[in-house]
Amino acid sequence: MFDLQGATALVTGATGGLGGAIARALRAQGARVAVSGTRRDALDALAAELGADCPVLPCDLGDRAQVEALASQAEAALGSIDILVNNAGITRDGLAVRMKDEDWDRVLHVDLTSGFTLARAALKGMMKRRHGRIIGITSVVGVTGNAGQANYAAAKAGMIGMSKAIAAEVATRGITVNCIAPGFIESPMTDALNDKQRAAILGTVPAGRLGLGAEIAAATVYLASREAAYVTGQTLHVNGGMAMI
């Protein structure tokens, strides 16, 4: 089950904890994985770990020209993009009443627009091959909202709506478009929380613990697989029960 031998994948934000876990899991199932991110050294280290034949494609997703270039570079390096994982995301938190235009714009560009640009580019080849998987890593806050994250919540909710629209357009071509919505996941960001903050968060999670990157990666492998061909336009919530939607 979930064999990805012969498949190719592009993962954005691969230098982050989640993106790295996703790239490793896709590779472990046999896919060739191109990794993209902003930090060249971290990408090189990940590529070395993934083994031979793992293209490293640095990109600032806030820059549309670079995003367009990334899609063609990935197709050139891999031969095709069978699986696109729009994982990259940034936050610029602040209460809406004080949020700066640049913080709104930057988050929308990186977290939402880049995903559309890459999907549009990848779809052409996917339509020709009559097969493709587009997976957006959104967030529970895209569905529930969260104070201080108007920009991030808008981008993540936008990704869900965009995925549903594209899913409807290309379903007849063997292409599925889905989202995964993580809850609280262990990361350098959650490591920085103090005990009190951590306890407060865990109080909202029925599972009583934070999630692991590998648990998001496993959901990604499923949606990327041939076995998930009949699942499209969906959002898979992986959050320990903190929001049952």
Add this chain to the structure above:
Amino acid sequence: MSDVEERVKKIVVEHLGVEPDKVVDNANFIDDLGADSLDTVELVMAFEEEFGVEIPDDAAETIVTVGDAVRFLEKNKKS
């Protein structure tokens, strides 16, 4: 049959999986050849690739039959 006509018909036959004898000048992609809206977009993209030309949306909307495509491409083709 002109060279353009031949190439257009080949693309239509391959893409829509229809019998070559159905791909006549006045055949409407949607009504006669069973294309859906995404098929028509894919056909336009295939024509663009084959003939090295960009077909803007407003021009694409006027290409509804095989003959429309042949005439547009004869006028605008680059390769």
